[in-house]
Amino acid sequence: MNLADVFPDKPEPDDVYEAFTTWTSDNGIDLYEAQEEALLEIVSGNNVIVNTPTGSGKSLIAAGAHFAALSADRTSFYTAPIKALVSEKFFDLCEKFGTDNVGMMTGDASVNADAPLICCTAEVLANIALRDGAYADVGQVVMDEFHFYSEPDRGWAWQVPLLELPHTQFILMSATLGDTSFFAEDLTRRTGRETAVVTSATRPVPLYYTYTRDPLQYTLENLLETGKAPVYIVHFTQAAALEQASALMSINVCTKEEKAAIAELIKGFRFTTAFGKALSRLVRHGIGVHHAGMLPKYRRLVERLAQAGLLKIVCGTDTLGVGVNVPIRTVLFTGLTKFDGSRVRRLRAREFHQIAGRAGRAGFDTEGHVYAQAPEHVIENEKAAAKAGSDPKKRKKVVKKKPPEGFVGWSEETFANLQEAEPEPLVSRFTVSNAMLINIIARPGNAFDAMRKLLTDNHASPGIQRKLIKEAIAMYRSLLAAGIIENLDEPDRSGRRQRLTVDLDTTFALNQPLSPFALAAYELLDPEDQLHALDTLSIIESTLEDPRAVVAAQQNRARGEAVAQMKADGIEYDERVERVAEITYPKPLEELLTEAYNAYGSTHPWIRDHALRPKSVARDLYERAMTFGEFIAHYELSRSEGVVLRYLANAYKALDQTIPDDAKTEDLRDLTAWLGELVRQVDSSLLDEWEQLANPTDDGAPPAITEQTSSITRNTRAFTVAVRNAMFRHVELAALDRPDLLAALESGLSQEEWEEALDAYYETHDDIGTGPGARGSGMILIDTTSTPGHWSVTQILDDPERHHDWRIHGDVDLTASDEAGTPVLTITELTQA
Structure with a gap:
């Protein structure tokens, strides 16, 4: 029985609470004290900040919140920072509430978008809040992983709903919020609801910490022998994760029976790529790999095998620290430093607690373990010292291994300090953009008053607010000069004193923000040109985010080929260096597109929020007449298959949705169909799982881990x-x-x-x-x-x-x-x- 079957006849707080707790009891779930406290506050209509450790049942609190909202016929939103987590929660809530009651919106795709319970990314909700303000049909918001409020590029999306939805009930959740007093006071002031802070320093499953100077393989063998598996080995590069997983094949991880169970579960799964074939060998041995560069179907496979208790070791990056529900008994850090894009630094307290918190899951374990390896040179030195024993002569001859150049070290003291450290305070990342301004002007009411309130009553410091006000004024004047907006002598019927002179799509700023430019640039092409379809694809690709791993690989290969040719031509070294510096990845139509972008931006200033990025990834794949696997092998992108596929999927959606059907040539239809089918054949896991949920089997048996691919010849x-x-x-x-x-x-x-x-x-x-x-x-x-x-x-x-x-x-x-x-x-x- 799902939760949709037990809605109370009357949405009174006591009735809602009793209906939900009866359901949990019938399903064998005993509520923790913090869960009971949070649910009582939620059904009473209060905002709730849930600041409890990982594994303390925040997902159940979220389910109770959605239950309370739907019982009262209010629309409820669940937001998360990444599409993978939105997808996971979507499927989980479909099981709890039924597929008719749950929808999903991720900005570039939607499923059942009119449902009363919507799973979405934070950006989607933020744009709804900007577009509709207090009129938005958002009765409740559950914001999971709320610590993303401090993310430099995306934090604005977590703040905007708090500022723009005064009638909404908020439930903010994270294991690493730190001090929440500011948010409690701010929410109460804005919404008029009391805000309860539910905290708990005690994990339902206690954690035990160990710093080890033993070699990694020895540590792992010990963990396996003492029943501390599954073990998540945390690396901070994707290459290191796969390399470590391959190195562990010499350990006997699973029994024959467990290996047979794995083989049976995955017998219908297609490992179609080079990485997939490597993963197939690993998972059959009881070892998984998990990182953001993998195809979604491979990540889901590893997660499902781990959930079934069949993977004893998972080597990965910190991707499992973002809420993905996988039972892990032990987290093993291979280091306590990471490269953050500009430098190598020690882990911050929030990062450490997010990852360490994956250890010990309620319902699976009675205790969790967190291990940290000493630096490799320290382990080697101690090993050499132990070998020398107590003999002074031998100890004197030991040559200590030095750390690598530029190495940022850590120690047992670093590990101990991280355990005790409180998460860093959350910092406002509020920003202003043309899209924000246009959304607010488009909604009913006085846009000037609404924008002034947004810019002076956000969470930024006064100095930052003054800077944002200046930026907004400049943007407004630019929009006014371009004729995009106009001032009205008298307010219109909805109270607007300014209005847009252009019609905006209802998904403005939710999909590709440069789509209108792409459509305008499309008109510059000659339909009779043999390259018309591919040039159209190049226009679309210029509006998409760069897949950095791919364009870097293209540039490296182009430079390598150019150097080889220049050597063959006898060109001197200095000249080769000078020429190579000018070689970049392919950028078809760069000059034409740049001119068009500048011209379009003079009358549509908001596009300047988004840079033009000419490139050729989907086009390169087509022009080389390669399969997906051949393209991956050609550019040596096996660790980035997921990045490539996500980009190709975005390119297909943008190509299909941006150009009107009646404006497409037959060659463009062919190209679009090919690209869409290529994506589906490589990985259609999201659509497959949705179809399985919408059409469940009746036998009650757990579904095999299969890949329901469609017939490629059918299209x-x-x-x-x-x-x-x-x-x-x-x-x-x-x-x-x-x-x-x-x-x-x-x-x-x-x-x-x-x-x-x-x-x-x-x-x-x-x-x-x-x-x-x-x-x-x-x-x-x-x-x-x-x-x-x-x-x-x-x-x-x-x-x-x-x-x-x-x-x-x-x-x-x-x-x-x-x-x-x-x-x-x-x-x-x-x-x-």
């Missing part, structure tokens, strides 16, 4: 483009005269056969064209009817004389393609017509 348009790309990949390699790489594609012909065929071609022609004309639809012939279950494909080569007398012939196996999620192509011959 004929997208599959046709994928087949054309697969064939053109052979053209590109043939143009490079690389029979070795052609044979490596497992395309049906051996290296010797490719060599013979290419020699014959190059006896008649000097080169093979690879430009737009060479890959046009007129250069490939696809017969879909000659053989059931197969397509016959012929690629015409673009020779210099345009004889078009050489052709690559191939066969596509449709059934095998569906199983693989990518065209399974066999080349039968390269021959002259």
Whole structure:
């Protein structure tokens, strides 16, 4: 029975509290004192700040808050800092309240957005608060991981709802809030509700701390032998996490029975990428990897195997410190320092407590453990000293290993201080932007008064407020000069004294803020141009955030190839250095887009809040005619597969949603369909899980960890483009005269056969064209009817004389393609017509 089945007939506080606690009791849940206190305050209508340790049941408090709001027919919002956590809570709340009652909004996608309970990112709620203010249909907000209020780039989104939603009941939750007296007083003043602060210094599952000077592998073996697994080994780089996981394969982590259980659970799961194949070997051994660069389906797999108690070791970064619900008994820090983007520094108290708090989960453990390894050189020195024993001569000969250059050290004292340290005070990160100003002008009422209140009654210091007021005035004048807003002589019926002269989409500032610019730039392209579809993609890509790992890899590869060529050309070192410094990652249409951006910004000043970022990632993938896996391998991005896929998914959504259907050419439709299907075939885990929740099985058995991929051949348009790309990949390699790489594609012909065929071609022609004309639809012939279950494909080569007398012939196996999620192509011959 879910919570939607037990709503009380009357939303009286006692009835709501009794209905919810009866449900918890029926489900075998005993409430902690802090949970009871928080729930009593919530049903009484008060704001509540929950400042209790990790593992003390904040998720249940959140569920009780949503239950109280929905019982009273109020809309309730749950916010979290990252989409992965929003997604996890969405699925969890679907199970508790039913799929009809729960929706999700993440800024670039939404599911059941009219539901009374919405899971969303903080930015989504902040923009709703700015757009609708006191009129917003937001009866209650549960803000999880509220310590993100102090994040430099995103903290504004956690503050805005507190400032702009005076009729809303707030529940702020985190294990590391520090002093909350300011927020309690501020919330009460703004909402007129009493604000209760629920704290608890006692964890339901106590933590025990150990500083160890033993080698990591010895420490792990000891933890496994003494029943302290599952162990989360915390690294602060993704490379170190995977390297450590691979190094632990020599330890016997699981029993034969546990390994068999893992194999049974994942038998329907597709490990399709190079990283996936490495992960498959690891998880079958009882070892997981978890970091933000992984594909979502791989992270979810590791989380679900850990939740099933089948992974004894998980090597990862601090991503599990952001609320993902995975049962961990022991957290093992490999170090107490991290690189924060500009320097290496020791962990802050809040960071340490967030990660350490994952150890010891209520309902799973009676105690949790936190271990910290001494620095590697300290461990080596102690090992050498122990080997020398008490012999003074031997001890004198011991050469101490020095720390690496630039090393920031830590010690047992550092570890002890972190345990006792209170989380740092939360700091206001309020900012002002054109989008904020436009949202407020668009809503009913006097925008000047609303903006003045927002700028003078936020949490920033007076000095910062004065700076923000000056910035807002400059933005307002810019919007006025551009004709985007106008002053009214008399207030209109809704009390506005200023109004927008342009119509804004209801999702303004929720989706890609540069989408209107992209649509305007699209009009500059010639639909008859062969590159029209790819140039459209370049416009869209220029509006997206840079996937830094990808563009860095592109730049490194471009520079490496350029250096090799310059060496071959005999260019001197100093000149090579000078030339290489000018080489960057590909930026198609950079000059055209920059001019268009400046022109558009003169009449639409708000776009200047968002930089133009020309780049080629999705386009590069298409032009190279690569599969996702080939692209990852080409740029050595196996640790960043998730980054690449998220970017491609964003590019697909923006391409699909920005350009109106009636303005799309057939080539653009083909490109869009191909990109969407590529994303789905690589990882459709979010959609799959939603479909499973909406259509649950009746047998009551836990679902297998499978990947419900769709048929790639079902989407004929997208599959046709994928087949054309697969064939053109052979053209590109043939143009490079690389029979070795052609044979490596497992395309049906051996290296010797490719060599013979290419020699014959190059006896008649000097080169093979690879430009737009060479890959046009007129250069490939696809017969879909000659053989059931197969397509016959012929690629015409673009020779210099345009004889078009050489052709690559191939066969596509449709059934095998569906199983693989990518065209399974066999080349039968390269021959002259």
